[in-house]
Amino acid sequence: MPEIPAVSRRLLLGGALATGALAAGVGSAQAASVTEAATAVDPAPRRRPGQKSMIDVAFEPCRTVRVGVIGLGNRGHGMSEGWSVVPGCTVTAVCDIRAERAKRTADRLVATGRPRPAEYGGSDESYARMLERDDIDLVYIATPWEFHYEQGRAALLAGKHVIVELPIATGLEELWDLVDTSERTRRHLILSENCSYGRNELAMLKMAHEGLFGDVTNGHGGYLHDLRALLFSDTYYTDAWRRLWHTRSTASFYAMHGLAPVAAAMDINRGDRMTVLRATATEPKGLADYRERFVPRSHPSWQETYINGDLVTCLIDTAKGRVIRAEHDVSSPRPYSRINSLAGSRGIFEDYAGTSTTGGRIYVEPDHSGHSWRDFDTYRKEFDHWLWKKIGDDAANNGGHGGMDYVLQWRTVQLMRAGLVPDIDVYDSAAWCAPVPLSVKSLAAGGRPVEVPDFTRGSWVNLRTGLDSRTSEMPPVA
Amino acid sequence: MRSAGRISSLRAMAVAAALLVPAPAAAAAEPEPAPAPAATEVTIAPVDLAGPAISTVKVTVKNAGPDRMRSLKVSFAGPVGWAVQPSVHSVDGTFAAGATAAAEFRIQVPEPRPGFTVRTFTATATYKGGDGAGTATATRSQRSGTPLADLADAYNNVGVTDESNTAPGNYDGGGNSFSAQKLADVGLTPGATVRALGAELTWPEAAAGTKGNVSSAGQAVTLSGRGSKLVLLGSGVGSGATGTATVYYKDGSTGTGSFGFPNWSFDPANAHGATLVASSDGRNRQSGYGNAGIAYRIFAHSIPLDATKEVDFVVLPGNGNIHVFDMAVAP
Numbered sequence: 001m002p003e004i005p006a007v008s009r010r011l012l013l014g015g016a017l018a019t020g021a022l023a024a025g026v027g028s029a030q031a032a033s034v035t036e037a038a039t040a041v042d043p044a045p046r047r048r049p050g051q052k053s054m055i056d057v058a059f060e061p062c063r064t065v066r067v068g069v070i071g072l073g074n075r076g077h078g079m080s081e082g083w084s085v086v087p088g089c090t091v092t093a094v095c096d097i098r099a100e101r102a103k104r105t106a107d108r109l110v111a112t113g114r115p116r117p118a119e120y121g122g123s124d125e126s127y128a129r130m131l132e133r134d135d136i137d138l139v140y141i142a143t144p145w146e147f148h149y150e151q152g153r154a155a156l157l158a159g160k161h162v163i164v165e166l167p168i169a170t171g172l173e174e175l176w177d178l179v180d181t182s183e184r185t186r187r188h189l190i191l192s193e194n195c196s197y198g199r200n201e202l203a204m205l206k207m208a209h210e211g212l213f214g215d216v217t218n219g220h221g222g223y224l225h226d227l228r229a230l231l232f233s234d235t236y237y238t239d240a241w242r243r244l245w246h247t248r249s250t251a252s253f254y255a256m257h258g259l260a261p262v263a264a265a266m267d268i269n270r271g272d273r274m275t276v277l278r279a280t281a282t283e284p285k286g287l288a289d290y291r292e293r294f295v296p297r298s299h300p301s302w303q304e305t306y307i308n309g310d311l312v313t314c315l316i317d318t319a320k321g322r323v324i325r326a327e328h329d330v331s332s333p334r335p336y337s338r339i340n341s342l343a344g345s346r347g348i349f350e351d352y353a354g355t356s357t358t359g360g361r362i363y364v365e366p367d368h369s370g371h372s373w374r375d376f377d378t379y380r381k382e383f384d385h386w387l388w389k390k391i392g393d394d395a396a397n398n399g400g401h402g403g404m405d406y407v408l409q410w411r412t413v414q415l416m417r418a419g420l421v422p423d424i425d426v427y428d429s430a431a432w433c434a435p436v437p438l439s440v441k442s443l444a445a446g447g448r449p450v451e452v453p454d455f456t457r458g459s460w461v462n463l464r465t466g467l468d469s470r471t472s473e474m475p476p477v478a
Numbered sequence: 479m480r481s482a483g484r485i486s487s488l489r490a491m492a493v494a495a496a497l498l499v500p501a502p503a504a505a506a507a508e509p510e511p512a513p514a515p516a517a518t519e520v521t522i523a524p525v526d527l528a529g530p531a532i533s534t535v536k537v538t539v540k541n542a543g544p545d546r547m548r549s550l551k552v553s554f555a556g557p558v559g560w561a562v563q564p565s566v567h568s569v570d571g572t573f574a575a576g577a578t579a580a581a582e583f584r585i586q587v588p589e590p591r592p593g594f595t596v597r598t599f600t601a602t603a604t605y606k607g608g609d610g611a612g613t614a615t616a617t618r619s620q621r622s623g624t625p626l627a628d629l630a631d632a633y634n635n636v637g638v639t640d641e642s643n644t645a646p647g648n649y650d651g652g653g654n655s656f657s658a659q660k661l662a663d664v665g666l667t668p669g670a671t672v673r674a675l676g677a678e679l680t681w682p683e684a685a686a687g688t689k690g691n692v693s694s695a696g697q698a699v700t701l702s703g704r705g706s707k708l709v710l711l712g713s714g715v716g717s718g719a720t721g722t723a724t725v726y727y728k729d730g731s732t733g734t735g736s737f738g739f740p741n742w743s744f745d746p747a748n749a750h751g752a753t754l755v756a757s758s759d760g761r762n763r764q765s766g767y768g769n770a771g772i773a774y775r776i777f778a779h780s781i782p783l784d785a786t787k788e789v790d791f792v793v794l795p796g797n798g799n800i801h802v803f804d805m806a807v808a809p
Contacts, residue, residue, distance in 0.1 A: 206530075206589060210591065211559025211560055211588070215558060267586070346559075366695040366696060366796035366797050368798050369651055369716050369797075370651015370715055370716055370798075370799075371651060371652075463532045463562075465531065468530045470530055
C-alpha cells in the first residue's frame with residue numbers, strides 16, 4: 001500500500017536557499033559558518049537495506065497512461081491539454097489549490113472532446129487526496145517551485161511515477177531525498193525538461209556522439225529570458241510567486257533549460273559527471289530599475305527588496321576535465337537565449353546566433369576552414385533526431401515552446417506504454433537541479449568551488465544511452 | 479554474469495600452460511638462419527555499429543614471444559569523440575608463450591551516417607616480457623556505404639565566379655573566389671584539359687558561381703585506373719593545407735599518401751612539394767574584382783600508387799583547407 005505523507009506547510013524559507021538569503025543579507029556569524037561549509041563534501045547518504053538504483057529500470061508497460069495534474073496555472077493548464085492529445089494518454093484528475101482552476105481545466109478538456117477529469121481543489125491538501133486515486137499512473141507537477149519537492153515526494157510515496165517542472169527541488173537534502181524515495185518506491189521521478197527535446201539540442205547531442213566536435217571540452221547553456229514584465233504582472237505568476245524568489249536568495253534558480261542539453265551532450269551520469277561548481281553573481285539591478293520606471297508606487301512590489309543577482313553564472317567542472325558554463329538571467333533587458341553551445345577539439349556549435357533558419361551556426365573540421373561560421377541547417381537536417389522526424393508535424397500543431405512540450409509529452413507516454421527505460425531519470429534530474437543550492441553555497445563563500453554530489457553513487461562511470469535513443473514506435477491505441 | 483570489460487585471461491593461460499614445451503638447449507648444433515621473431519598479436523573483434531547504442535568490443539592479445547608476458551595493459555579507442563569504458567584495462571598475472579588474454583571494452587556508437595564511412599578502432603597493448611618489444615598495436619577499420627560516383631558529386635564549394643557576379647563565391651571562407659575571366663586568360667575554362675605531373679586532368683565543367691571544387695573533408699570518390707601515382711589538382715586556403723589521402727584498390731587493399739597545396743596566394747609555389755600549374759591575376763571579392771597584380775594559383779601534387787593494382791576509390795584528406803578541382807591516375 002503506498003504510503004501517503006502528511007502535507008506540511010514547510011519550505012518557503014527553508015532549505016539551502018534560506019542559507020543564501022542569510023549569506024546575502026544578514027548575520028556575519030551565520031555567514032561565516034556557511035563559508036566553512038561551502039567546500040565541504042556532502043557525502044552520499046547510505047542506501048537503506050533493499051534500496052536499489054533506478055538506472056536502466058524500465059517502466060512497467062501499460063496500455064494507457066493516466067495522468068494526474070497538480071498545479072493549473074499558465075503552465076499546468078496548457079500542458080494538461082498537451083497530455084490529453086498524446087495517443088494512449090488521458091488526464092484522469094486535475095488539482096489546484098484554487099478549485100475554479102480545476103474546473104477551468106476540466107471544462108477545457110471536455111470542450112476539446114476529452115473525458116472530464118476528476119477535480120480537486122480548495123486547499124493546499126487537495127493534491128494529497130488526488131494522489132489517493134488508483135487510476136493515476138503519472139503525476140505531472142506544475143506548481144510554484146516551493147511545492148515541487150513535497151508534492152513530488154508525495155506522489156512517489158503514493159506509488160505514482162512523477163514528472164516535475166523545473167526544479168524538482170531547491171535543496172541538496174531534498175534532491176537526495178527524491179533520489180532515495182525514487183529508489184525505495186521503484187517509481188521514476190523525471191524533470192520535465194522540455195528543452196532537452198529541442199530540435200537543435202537533440203541534433204547537437206547526436207553530433208557530439210558522432211564525434212563531429214572531436215573530443216568535447218566545453219559547453220555553455222543557460223536561461224536568459226527577460227521576464228520582468230511577467231514578474232511584475234498581477235495575473236501571470238499566481239501571488240507573484242516567482243518574483244518573490246528574487247527577494248529570498250541569490251541563486252541560479254532556473255538554468256536547467258540550458259544546462260541539461262549540454263550535460264546530455266557530455267554524457268553526464270553516463271560516463272562523465274559534474275564534480276565542482278563555482279558561481280558568480282552580478283548586482284541585483286534589473287528588477288528594481290524596471291519597477292522604478294514601470295510599476296506604480298501603490299504596487300505591493302514596492303515593499304520588496306531584490307537580492308538575486310541579475311546574471312548568476314556557474315562554472316562546472318566534470319570528471320573528464322570538461323567545463324560547463326550555466327547562466328541564469330531573467331531580470332535584464334535582452335533577447336531570449338538558452339545559449340546552447342558545445343565545443344571540442346574539432347569544432348563548435350552555437351545556437352541563438354540568428355544566422356540561419358535553425359538559428360544555429362557551426363564550424364567543424366574538416367568540413368570547414370577559413371575562420372568563418374557556417375549555417376547549421378544542413379547539419380540539423382542530417383542529425384535530426386528520430387522523434388522530430390516522426391512527430392515533428394504533430395509537435396508543431398499541438399505543442400507549446402516550438403513543439404518541445406509535445407515531444408516531451410509524447411516520448412514520456414511512449415516510454416511508459418512501451419515499457420522502456422526513461423531518457424531522463426531521477427539522477428539526471430537531481431544533477432541538473434543541483435546548481436540551485438550549490439550556487440547558493442558557492443556565492444555564500446565568495447565564489448569558492450563547491451563539490452557536486454554524485455547522485456548515482458558511482459554508477460556515472462558506466463556508459464548508457466539516454467536522449468540519443470533508438471527509433472521505436474508508439475504502441476497502437478486499441 | 480561477467481562484468482563488462484573484464485579480462486578473460488585465465489582460460490587462455492591454462493591452455494598455454496598445457497602446451498608448454500621446454501625450449502631446446504642453447505647448444506644447438508648447426509646454426510641456421512634465425513626466423514623472424516614472433517611479434518605480439520593484438521586483435522580487435524568486429525564492432526557492432528548499429529547505433530545509437532553501447533557496443534561491447536573484445537580485444538585479444540596473444541603472447542607470441544618466447545618469454546612470459548607480464549604487466550599487460552590494454553587500451554582501446556574508437557573514432558574521435560566516441561566514449562569508451564574503460565580506456566585502459568590492466569591484466570593481472572603473467573602469460574606463457576602462446577597464451578592469450580582478452581579484454582572487453584564498451585563503446586558509445588552513434589547512429590550510422592548516410593553515405594560512405596570508415597570507422598577506425600585502435601587497440602594498444604603495453605607489457606613486459608613476451609617478445610620484448612614492450613608494445614603492440616592493432617587497427618581495425620570498418621567501412622559502410624558507397625563512394626560517390628565521381629568528384630563532381632562531392633563538389634561543395636563555389637571557388638570561381640564571374641566578375642559580373644562575385645557574390646556566390648566563397649573559396650577561402652572570406653567570400654573571395656577566382657575570377658572566371660582571369661582563369662580563362664590562362665586556359666582554365668570549364669572542361670579544359672590540364673596536363674600536370676604526367677596526368678591528364680579536366681578543369682571542372684561547373685559554371686561560374688556554382689559549386690565546382692571539393693573542400694576536402696574525407697569524401698570517398700570512385701576513381702578507376704592503374705598507374706604509378708594519383709595526381710590532384712587544387713590549391714589551399716588558410717594555412718596548412720596538407721593531409722593524407724587513402725587509396726582503396728579493387729583487391730580490397732589500401733594505400734595512403736600525404737600531400738599538400740600552397741595557399742592560393744601567399745605561400746611559396748613549391749610549398750609542400752607542390753607544382754604550380756596556373757596563376758590568375760587578382761581575385762573576385764564580394765564587392766567585385768580586385769587585388770590585381772597578385773597571383774591566385776592552382777597547383778598539382780601527387781601520391782604514389784601501386785601500379786600493379788586497379789584503383790577502386792579514393793578517400794580525400796580530412797582538411798577543409800585543401801581544395802580539389804580534379805584528380806586522375808598518371809601512368
